[in-house]
Amino acid sequence: MTKLRQKIAKRDHGKNTAMSKSTRADKIEFSKLPPSQRGAPGAGGVVDVTQEIERVTIESKRERYQKEQEERELHESKDEQYYKEVAPGISINPALSLVNRQQVVVTSGTDAADVSQANELAVRFGLDYVPLHQLQTMPQQLFTYQLALAVASGRLSLNDLELYEGKSGGIRRKMTCEVTLDFTSGELFYKIKERTFAKSPMVRSVRCPEVPATVLDVTGGLGKDAWVIASFGSKVTVVERNPILHYFLECALDKARKNPATKDIAARITLIKADSVEYLCSIINREPSEQPDVIYMDPMYLSKSDSAKQARALSKKDIRAIRKLVGGDRESKLLFALSKRIAQKRIVWKKPKTVAPIIGIDTHYSSSDTRFDVFITATKKVVNPANGAETTTDPRSSSSNNSSGNNGLDNKAKGEAMSCIH
Ligand SMILES: C[S@@+](CC[C@H](N)C(=O)[O-])C[C@H]1O[C@@H](n2cnc3c(N)ncnc32)[C@H](O)[C@@H]1O
Missing domain, CATH: 3.40.50.150 (Vaccinia Virus protein VP39)
Structure with a gap:
């Protein structure tokens, strides 16, 4: 019985730690907002606004993904206008030469040169940039990406993303299967x-x-x-x-x-x-x-x-x-x-x-x-x-x-x- 209680207490402690971490992250987001969008200060104000930010973020992400999904479906449909004629009777689907924005995200740690290189890549490929610490903890409903293009000490890698349970009980994400390319070593x-x-x-x-x-x-x-x-x-x-x-x-x-x-x-x-x-x-x-x-x-x-x-x-x-x-x-x-x-x-x-x-x-x-x-x-x-x-x-x-x-x-x-x- 005592063991069970200890287990439950441990679990709840894990939840609280995870919660306080996410609240901290949200506060950072909140502080970045222009004053007009921060809402009234005061007791509990931050929590409400944080929830509001999360709701708006989810909604706008959902809207964007829905729009992108529709665009992709149009590309992928066998509609002639989305196929490029390369020879009489032969057409190719241009979508195959595009990067799927919902699938790949660009990330880096906090090193200024890496952040700048990663942002350049994000612009180059039309992808989102998410800092590494957020990529590791971002809630599942906000996260559609399956692969991460990462810059670390100037080195570029393509990574698979895997979910795991953190020590404190929260779900976290880690990069696996790091793919790099270097012919010189x-x-x-x-x-x-x-x-x-x-x-x-x-x-x-x-x-x-x-x-x-x-x-x-x-x-x-x-x-x-x-x-x-x-x-x-x-x-x-x-x-x-x-x-x-x-x-x-x-x-x-x-x-x-x-x-x-x-x-x-x-x-x-x-x-x-x-x-x-x-x-x-x-x-x-x-x-x-x-x-x-x-x-x-x-x-x-x-x-x-x-x-x-x-x-x-x-x-x-x-x-x-x-x-x-x-x-x-x-x-x-x-x-x-x-x-x-x-x-x-x-x-x-x-x-x-x-x-x-x-x-x-x-x-x-x-x-x-x-x-x-x-x-x-x-x-x-x-x-x-x-x-x-x-x-x-x-x-x-x-x-x-x-x-x-x-x-x-x-x-x-x-x-x-x-x-x-x-
Ligand atoms: C299995 S990988 C090739 C691996 C490669 N032999 C190597 O040693 O790294 C197949 C690659 O072919 C590319 N590919 C497939 N069809 C293609 C096409 N019609 N035009 C250009 N690239 C194509 C894919 O994008 C993919 O990167």
Whole structure:
């Protein structure tokens, strides 16, 4: 009985501490208000006004979120006007290249330089800024964010947010799965230095059989695969549509260009902020000599039918937060169909091992949970087993003589591409 009483007393004490903390925070907010909005001073006045501020804040947040939700729904609806036509019959959803303001928040501690950098980022991406101490304690009903873009001692990171019960019993929030990007130090840097990747399935899948001169990575992400490929001598063009990931990559490449140990690899990488469907349509009519030898794809898989193995492969720290940020990539087949008209030597498609290969794959390379499917686009020699006669086939042939002016997409390519998006 005494134990139970002690337990209850402890719990109630926790509640009081949590309450006094939140009241303190609200008082700070209150003191920031112009005098006309502070209400009458006096006993109990602060409590009333605090509640009023909370009510108004909740209402205005709700209104804003509702408006934003409506805007997003319009963007995401299959209404033609919200889709951008990139080629006859092919349209892309511009919402996929936007940051979701309700999902991501910018935060920092109290260091003045960090606060200023974080606020610049908030303006750049059109996101809210919430100081770290408020992010940790903000009531759930005011908080819609799932990810935090944090600045700490000038270092940028993307973080997942997790709720936990504080020591005093109140619900708190902490940042987990910190994603940072730096090509000049850390595990990736040392593995590249020691040429650990020379025999990796990814590098073997991209070689054809020599190191290709040019590679186009149409699903850039944090650019780690592109960095490894470039470290073997290829020139790599990286396309990423998500503005936050593009920014991470831009900053990391800037830093790598200034470091003597990484500047040569960085010099081989060109970063493009675009949707790859649009980008591929824009280069489809180029001369073959100006087109990439290899197109590399590593889309994000999210389907509910993911097996436990696939889920394990995806739950690696970086991927968990990035998966939340970008969602699932739905145009992989469209990217593949377009790539078939462009890649001069091969397409490499990285997939969880449990996802079926696309029909027509020539070979593959596997690691424990990932498979790199290779589709050869260069002219192939086919030997007729009946008479030994050799014929050649060119998987790119239907577009190689294209002069239709339809953004390089002939009827066959268009048909293939269309069947991918419906
Ligand atoms: C799994 S991540 C790629 C990870 C990357 N290979 C790495 O090593 O860091 C997939 C990325 O592809 C990007 N992506 C998917 N479809 C795209 C498209 N059509 N255009 C541009 N980027 C795309 C997503 O935004 C996401 O960042």
